[in-house]
Structures are given as structure tokens and as C-alpha cells.
Amino acid sequence: LFCFCAVFWIMISSWEYAHSIRLDGDIILGGLFPVHARGDRGTPCGELKKEKGIHRLEAMMFAIDLINKDPELLPNITLGARILDTCSRDTYALEQSLTFVQALIERDGSDVRCANGDPPIFTKPDKIVGVIGAAASSVSIMVANILRLFKIPQISYASTAPELSDNTRYDFFSRVVPPDSYQAQAMMDIVTAMEWNYVSTLASEGNYGESGVEAFIQISRETGGVCIAQSLKIPREPRPGEFDKIIRRLLETSNARAIIMFANEDDIRRVLDAAKRNNQTGHFLWVGSDSWGSKISPVIGQERVAEGAITILPKRASVDAFDRYFRSRSLSNNRRNVWFAEFWEENFNCKLGMHGKRPGSLKKCTGLEKVGRDSSYEQEGKVQFVMDAVYAMAHALHRMHRELCYGYPGLCPRMANNIDGKELLNHIRAVNFNGSAGTPVVFNENGDAPGRYDIFQYQITNRSTTEYRVIGSWTNKLHLKVEAMRWRMGDPTFPASVCSLPCRTGERKKVVKGVPCCWHCERCEGYHFQASEFTCELCPYEKRPDANRTGCTPIPIIKLEWHSPWAIVPVFIAMLGIIATSFVIVTFVRYNDTPIVRASGREMSYVLLTGIFLCYAITFLMIATPDVGVCSLRRIFLGLGMCFSYAALLTKTNRIHRIFEQGKKSVTAPRFISPASQLVITFSLISVQLLGVFVWFAVDPPHTVVDYGEQRTQDPTAARGVLKCDISDLSLICSLGYSILLMVTCTVYAIKTRGVPETFNEAKPIGFTMYTTCIIWLAFIPIFFGTSQSAERMYIQTTTLTISLSLSASVSLGMLYMPKVYIILFHPEQNVPKRKRSFKAIVTAATMSGKLTQKGGDRPNGEVKTELCESMETNSE
Numbered sequence: 001l002f003c004f005c006a007v008f009w010i011m012i013s014s015w016e017y018a019h020s021i022r023l024d025g026d027i028i029l030g031g032l033f034p035v036h037a038r039g040d041r042g043t044p045c046g047e048l049k050k051e052k053g054i055h056r057l058e059a060m061m062f063a064i065d066l067i068n069k070d071p072e073l074l075p076n077i078t079l080g081a082r083i084l085d086t087c088s089r090d091t092y093a094l095e096q097s098l099t100f101v102q103a104l105i106e107r108d109g110s111d112v113r114c115a116n117g118d119p120p121i122f123t124k125p126d127k128i129v130g131v132i133g134a135a136a137s138s139v140s141i142m143v144a145n146i147l148r149l150f151k152i153p154q155i156s157y158a159s160t161a162p163e164l165s166d167n168t169r170y171d172f173f174s175r176v177v178p179p180d181s182y183q184a185q186a187m188m189d190i191v192t193a194m195e196w197n198y199v200s201t202l203a204s205e206g207n208y209g210e211s212g213v214e215a216f217i218q219i220s221r222e223t224g225g226v227c228i229a230q231s232l233k234i235p236r237e238p239r240p241g242e243f244d245k246i247i248r249r250l251l252e253t254s255n256a257r258a259i260i261m262f263a264n265e266d267d268i269r270r271v272l273d274a275a276k277r278n279n280q281t282g283h284f285l286w287v288g289s290d291s292w293g294s295k296i297s298p299v300i301g302q303e304r305v306a307e308g309a310i311t312i313l314p315k316r317a318s319v320d321a322f323d324r325y326f327r328s329r330s331l332s333n334n335r336r337n338v339w340f341a342e343f344w345e346e347n348f349n350c351k352l353g354m355h356g357k358r359p360g361s362l363k364k365c366t367g368l369e370k371v372g373r374d375s376s377y378e379q380e381g382k383v384q385f386v387m388d389a390v391y392a393m394a395h396a397l398h399r400m401h402r403e404l405c406y407g408y409p410g411l412c413p414r415m416a417n418n419i420d421g422k423e424l425l426n427h428i429r430a431v432n433f434n435g436s437a438g439t440p441v442v443f444n445e446n447g448d449a450p451g452r453y454d455i456f457q458y459q460i461t462n463r464s465t466t467e468y469r470v471i472g473s474w475t476n477k478l479h480l481k482v483e484a485m486r487w488r489m490g491d492p493t494f495p496a497s498v499c500s501l502p503c504r505t506g507e508r509k510k511v512v513k514g515v516p517c518c519w520h521c522e523r524c525e526g527y528h529f530q531a532s533e534f535t536c537e538l539c540p541y542e543k544r545p546d547a548n549r550t551g552c553t554p555i556p557i558i559k560l561e562w563h564s565p566w567a568i569v570p571v572f573i574a575m576l577g578i579i580a581t582s583f584v585i586v587t588f589v590r591y592n593d594t595p596i597v598r599a600s601g602r603e604m605s606y607v608l609l610t611g612i613f614l615c616y617a618i619t620f621l622m623i624a625t626p627d628v629g630v631c632s633l634r635r636i637f638l639g640l641g642m643c644f645s646y647a648a649l650l651t652k653t654n655r656i657h658r659i660f661e662q663g664k665k666s667v668t669a670p671r672f673i674s675p676a677s678q679l680v681i682t683f684s685l686i687s688v689q690l691l692g693v694f695v696w697f698a699v700d701p702p703h704t705v706v707d708y709g710e711q712r713t714q715d716p717t718a719a720r721g722v723l724k725c726d727i728s729d730l731s732l733i734c735s736l737g738y739s740i741l742l743m744v745t746c747t748v749y750a751i752k753t754r755g756v757p758e759t760f761n762e763a764k765p766i767g768f769t770m771y772t773t774c775i776i777w778l779a780f781i782p783i784f785f786g787t788s789q790s791a792e793r794m795y796i797q798t799t800t801l802t803i804s805l806s807l808s809a810s811v812s813l814g815m816l817y818m819p820k821v822y823i824i825l826f827h828p829e830q831n832v833p834k835r836k837r838s839f840k841a842i843v844t845a846a847t848m849s850g851k852l853t854q855k856g857g858d859r860p861n862g863e864v865k866t867e868l869c870e871s872m873e874t875n876s877e
Contacts, residue, residue, distance in 0.1 A: 025064075028128055029130050030131035032093060033086065034053050052380060054340070059387050064390060066321075091142070100128040104150045132155055135159065148172045157175070165448055174429065177385050186451065188226065191260070197499070200228065200256045210233070213260070243273070257285045261286060273301075285495055293456070303466045311455075314454075350369070395433055396424055396428040400415065469486075506529070529546070530550050566798065570798075570799055574620065578617065584821055587821050612641070631702040632702045642805070703725075704725055707722045769812050
């Protein structure tokens with residue numbers, strides 16, 4: 001008989017086995033599965049999980065059966081199992097996993113004695129060499145911390161938290177599913193391919209959700225281009241209204257329509273339901289992790305709000321052999337599964353006798369029901385990975401057996417007594433075989449499987465049927481079938497999830513501080529162009545922005561065209577003036593020896609007419625296309641015409657003034673009043689102008705410039721560069737200044753000689769000419785300089801200058817020569833010699849102020865003096 005302590009331990013062990021599955025074997029593997037859901041507060045376990053629990057643990061037992069039947073894999077060695085229920089709770093799973101390390105803990109019975117004084121007898125627990133599981137990342141993390149202390153390798157079939165890739169903390173942990181860091185990268189690639197740059201994240205509280213979102217956020221920071229609007233967390237125990245609050249929070253950043261979800265299926269279902277309640281069907285663009293995958297349960301009853309959701313799932317395939325195996329399970333042939341009776345009741349909605357666990361007046365189970373015939377059946381998605389995990393452990397043990405027990409049938413003493421966990425881990429990391437679905441099973445240095453995912457989209461077809469459609473895959477790189485994607489009611493266009501719309505061409509982004517994906521668009525104004533996405537730069541001075549403001553184009557260069565109204569008017573006036581001047585010159589040449597021509601001073605008249613001709617001709621140089629030759633001629637002839645005219649007029653008025661002033665003093669004629677002397681004086685005055693021009697040539701050689709400032713309007717499209725000679729306003733005034741000085745001086749002499757008798761009326765026309773000319777040039781100065789800031793400056797100033805020159809010439813021509821030409825042509829009877837008067841007569845006439853009748857006769861000694869004064873006489877009217 002056993003003592004009381006031994007009996008008690010047997011009772012405890014029996015109770016323990018009643019809540020676990022135990023398969024005998026030479027080598028025992030542990031198994032952790034979420035057979036039940038998390039219980040309500042106060043109870044560790046809740047309702048049965050048919051797929052995630054029963055399907056998965058049956059997959060482990062099925063894989064062990066296959067391995068034990070395989071003569072090539074672990075020959076003569078039988079695998080056993082100890083499978084525990086984690087109840088989807090990490091703390092409960094930690095308590096259960098202590099069973100796996102019982103054999104490695106030495107029990108101290110020295111202080112315990114049975115009633116008869118004998119020491120207690122302990123049942124020897126199973127020695128677990130490796131553990132398959134767990135499912136949830138939070139459970140795997142908790143269990144891994146215990147197993148690593150006892151060097152027990154662990155291979156998970158569903159835990160994807162990136163935290164488990166830390167080989168320094170979870171060095172005995174491996175997994176046949178890729179970590180969420182790969183999944184997060186795949187989801188980031190999807191977001192980038194959809195051109196979404198403003199998204200929110202939503203995670204279930206716990207390692208899986210929080211680690212997945214953290215990995216996504218980390219990748220977004222490293223790669224850039226995607227901003228996180230909000231990062232929300234779903235509590236483990238959500239309060240009433242919590243999901244409505246989450247939806248309202250997400251709507252605060254309504255532009256972030258894409259929601260990256262790392263949440264369990266229960267939370268996914270409740271989030272979708274809250275979105276439906278808040279009338280947000282079609283607003284959110286869901287991007288779900290593998291916890292959503294291609295599951296139907298989260299979207300039942302809320303298909304419209306889930307429409308268009310993009311989900312991701314590790315690449316997997318259905319194992320047909322398992323389907324045949326599971327459909328063949330019954331109450332009679334599956335007694336090893338202690339939870340199968342509960343599954344039977346749940347699956348067939350019946351009750352097994354009076355001791356059944358399902359309450360209520362349900363129908364009784366007959367035991368003849370058949371899975372797949374009397375109930376729906378679809379293989380759970382992680383079955384493949386459960387079998388791959390078991391096979392990975394078996395292949396590692398097989399490699400270890402070949403190394404330690406080569407040629408030895410069954411377990412050799414080196415493996416039977418103690419299997420070194422560290423050595424087994426090395427063999428696990430080295431396995432490489434094709435798994436149950438035909439895909440390679442390998443591990444990297446961190447124990448992670450390679451990332452291979454299928455990309456799904458939840459679509460509603462025209463027949464109102466729903467389905468998850470494969471739209472791409474990810475294996476280190478995204479392969480997306482854009483043409484297969486469908487959005488609301490078959491809309492193929494991509495919805496947007498951006499904070500700000502792209503700026504149009506010619507606009508720069510002004511980024512909102514702290515949110516690089518949000519910006520305001522500012523147009524590049526004025527002469528600025530879009531140099532980059534974020535900057536506008538000023539075009540070079542000779543350029544302006546193009547139509548799109550993405551670059552600069554040369555500013556068009558203009559000049560005064562012959563067909564412009566600004567040119568037509570002065571050219572017309574100049575042509576009339578040239579014709580009139582040419583007519584006067586021809587007339588004077590034709591009648592060169594007539595009294596009127598002689599009396600006008602032929603030599604000085606031809607000089608004055610030459611100046612008038614040049615004043616008209618300069619109009620054509622001012623309008624001609626500027627080049628070095630034209631600019632040189634402009635400098636020479638701009639002031640030369642006026643200089644010719646006013647030098648001749650000044651010489652004439654000065655001569656008259658000197659004659660009458662001298663006549664008041666004596667009868668002796670003044671010096672330098674002969675025609676030759678007058679020409680010398682005139683050309684001396686003209687030479688000063690030419691000397692100034694030559695100095696100007698030496699100091700600043702003539703050349704052309706393009707003035708971009710003259711017509712640089714606020715609107716760049718109206719900007720023009722003006723091709724012109726390099727003659728500044730100051731240089732222009734200096735060039736004309738000498739002529740204006742001659743004009744003013746001549747005007748002064750005209751005023752002084754205003755008292756000359758009417759019969760000596762050569763001074764009168766000169767006076768009127770100079771008065772009128774002064775008025776013209778006084779009007780010219782404010783017009784010329786008052787328009788210096790005008791956009792039409794070139795046209796106004798050129799036209800004003802040429803017309804002023806033409807008007808000055810026209811006044812001189814009209815007042816001084818047209819009356820003479822009129823008499824020569826139309827009243828030749830008046831073009832006859834007059835009696836000659838002596839210098840004394842002139843003096844007398846001057847002193848009498850024209851009031852005394854002029855009398856006199858020929859004086860013998862006065863012929864020479866009278867000849868000198870002949871040019872002063874005019875025809876009596």
C-alpha cells in the first residue's frame with residue numbers, strides 16, 4: 001500500500017491528466033493550445049474554441065501519428081505528447097507550463113513522512129524535450145521565459161510578435177510563422193503602393209497588437225513617406241461604449257482613412273460593428289494583419305462596412321490528409337482527446353447524456369454524427385504550421401539521433417538519459433525540409449521563418465456575395481495585382497488616405513510643423529519658380545517663370561518696330577519734314593542768285609537747312625534696330641542736327657546784335673560779320689559738339705544692351721527685355737545739353753534784337769522761332785523724365801524726343817524759310833533788288849527806333865559797308 005502522501009499525489013496527477021492530453025512515447029513533446037477562450041472575471045477558461053483549439057491540437061496528434069508511422073523519420077523511436085490548454089490567457093498558461101519542467105525539478109521529500117514513517121513515493125513526471133506552441137504571442141513570451149531557464153526548445157505555430165525575435169532574451173524560441181516585423185513591412189509596402197501617406201493604427205492590448213503596431217511605426221520612421229495620424233489601443237477589458245469612442249477618435253483625423261489593424265478577431269468584429277453604428281460604412285480603409293486574414297467570423301453581419309478591407313495572411317495551404325483524418329474522428333475512436341466530447345456537443349449542438357456540459361433542453365447526441373456531414377467544416381488556417389512545427393522538432397531529433405546514436409536502433413543511452421536542450425536547439429535551427437504544404441521549413445539565426453504572405457481583399461460581387469480574393473503576395477517584396485482590387489460596389493479607383501492633396505505644378509509645399517505628410521500649397525509668385533518640392537527660387541534677371549512655373553525661360557526681347565503706332569507718327573512727321581526741307585534746299589539752290597536768297601545769307605542758310613535736315617533724319621536712327629553702328633550714329637547725330645541749327649541761328653542773331661550795338665557807338669562796322677567769318681564761327685561752335693562726342697566715344701565705346709528692368713512688370717507674362725543702345729538719360733541730356741545751351745543763348749540774343757526796325761525783320765522770325773522752340777523743349781523735359789518709371793518708357797521717350805526734334809526743325813523751317821520760298825515761287829515780282837543802305841543808315845534807323853522815315857542816297861565811299869550790310873536787308877512788305 002502506498003502511504004497517504006503517495007495516494008494524494010496520484011490523485012493530483014490524475015486530475016492533472018484529466019485536463020490535458022497524454023500520449024506515451026520514447027520522446028515526449030509538450031503542446032500548448034488555446035482549447036478554450038479566456039474566461040470571464042474570476043474564471044480562467046471560457047467557451048471552447050473549435051477551430052483554434054481542437055483543430056490545432058488534433059493537427060499535432062495527427063502529425064505525431066504520421067511521424068511514428070514513418071520508417072525514415074526517427075525509426076524505432078516513438079514520439080509522445082503532453083498537450084495542455086492555455087485558455088488564451090498568459091498567466092494561466094504559465095501555471096500550466098510548469099508541468100513541462102516538473103521532471104527537471106528535484107523534489108525534496110526529506111521533511112515529509114507518511115503515517116507509518118516511510119518516505120513519500122512521487123510519480124515520475126514526463127520529461128519534455130521540446131514544446132510546440134503557444135498560439136498567442138503574449139502566452140509564448142510568458143512560457144518562453146520559463147522554458148529557457150531549463151533549456152527546453154520551443155517552436156511556435158502562430159506567435160508572430162517581433163519581440164520574440166530577440167535572440168538574447170528568447171534564445172530557445174523558434175517559430176514556423178514569420179514575425180510581425182515582416183508582416184509590418186508587407187503592410188507598409190501595401191500602404192506605399194496605394195499611395196497612402198496618412199494612416200492611423202489600431203492595436204489590441206498585448207504583445208501581438210502592440211508589437212505589430214510598434215514594428216509598423218518603426219518602419220514608417222525609417223523609410224519615411226508615411227505619417228501616423230493616431231495610434232490607438234483596444235483595452236483587454238473594454239468598457240461599454242469603448243469602441244464607439246475609438247471610432248470617434250479615428251474620425252478626428254478624417255483624412256487618415258486607412259486604419260492599420262493588429263487586433264484579435266473579437267476586437268476586429270466589434271470595431272467594424274462600431275463603425276457601422278456610427279454610419280461610417282465606406283469611410284475607413286481597413287488593412288488587417290494575419291489575425292484577420294481570411295476569416296469569416298469578424299465580418300459576418302457587417303459585410304458592407306468591411307468591404308474593400310485588405311488583409312494579410314502567411315502563405316499557407318490546406319492539408320488534405322488532415323481533412324480526411326479529422327472527418328473520421330468520432331467519440332469512439334478519439335478517446336485520447338479529453339476535450340473531444342465537449343467539441344462534439346459544441347459542433348453538433350447536442351448534449352451527451354445528463355452529464356453533458358451544454359445546458360438547456362438540447363437534443364441528445366447519438367454518437368453517430370459525422371464531422372463535415374452533419375456540421376460545417378473548414379480546416380483552420382494554422383493546421384499546416386502546427387504540423388510543420390511538430391515535423392521541425394522531429395527532424396531536429398532525427399539529426400541529433402544520427403549524430404549521437406548512429407547505427408543504434410531506438411534511443412541510445414546518450415539520448416535516453418538526457419537530451420541536451422542546447423544541442424537540440426542547434427539542430428532545430430539547422431533543419432531544412434519541405435513542410436506539409438510543400439513549402440520549405442527553415443529558420444534564421446533568430447529562429448524566425450521567412451516571410452511569405454498572401455494579400456487578400458474582402459470584396460462584394462455584383463451577385464451580392466462576399467469573398468476574400470487573393471490580390472497579391474509578399475516574399476521580401478510586394479507583388480500586387482492592382483487590376484484585381486475592387487472598392488465600394490465594384491469601383492476600381494483608388495481611394496485616398498492622405499493628409500494633404502499633392503500640390504499642383506508651380507506650387508511649393510509648406511509642411512505643417514511636426515507632421516511631414518501634412519502641408520499647405522503655396523504658389524510660387526512673381527518671378528519665382530518651383531525649384532524643388534519645398535522651395536521656390538527667383539529666376540535669373542534675364543528670365544521669367546515658364547507657364548507651369550517649374551523652370552525659367554528667357555524674357556522676350558523687344559524693340560521699337562517700324563509698324564508700331566509709336567513709330568509711325570514720328571516717321572510720318574520726319575518724312576514730311578525731310579521732303580519740305582529738301583524742297584527748300586532745292587528751291588534755294590535753284591534761285592541761289594536771287595535777291596531773297598542772297599539777302600538771307602546763302603552760306604548760313606545752307607548750314608541751318610542742313611541742321612534742320614539732320615533733326616528730321618535722326619528719327620530714323622532712333623527707331624532703327626540697335627547695333628553698334630546704329631548706336632554710334634545716334635551718338636553723333638542726336639545733338640548734331642540741333643547744334644547745326646542753333647549754332648547758325650546764334651551766329652546770325654549775334655551778328656545782328658553786334659551790328660546794331662556797334663552802330664550806336666560809331667559808324668565803323670564790327671569785325672567778323674562777313675559770310676566767311678560767320679561760317680568759321682558757326683563751325684567752331686559745331687566742333688565743340690563733335691569734340692564732346694569723340695570724348696564720349698573714347699570713355700565709353702558704343703554698344704547695345706538689353707534692359708530687363710524697363711518693362712519688368714508685376715505679371716511675368718507681360719515682362720519684356722528692351723533692346724537699346726547703352727545711352728543713359730544723363731548721357732542723352734549731356735549730348736543735347738550743348739545744343740540746348742546754344743538755343744537758350746540764341747533766344748537771349750533774339751530778345752535783345754527785338755527792337756530792330758520792321759524793315760530789318762530777319763531778327764523777328766528768328767525770335768519767334770526761338771520762343772516757340774523753347775516752349776517745345778520745356779514741354780519735352782517733363783514728358784521725357786516723367787515717364788521714366790512707365791512700362792511704355794521706351795516708346796514714350798523715343799517718340800517724344802523724335803517729335804520734339806521734328807517740331808523744332810519744323811518751326812525753324814516754317815518761320816524762316818517758308819515765307820521766302822512762297823515769295824520766290826508765287827510772287828517773283830517781289831524778288832527784286834532793293835536800294836542799298838549804308839551802315840550809317842542802319843545806325844540811324846536803329847536809333848530812331850523805326851519811327852523816322854528812312855532817307856538816304858548812294859554814298860561813294862559806302863559801297864563796301866553797304867555790301868557787308870546787304871544780308872541784313874529784307875524785302876519791304
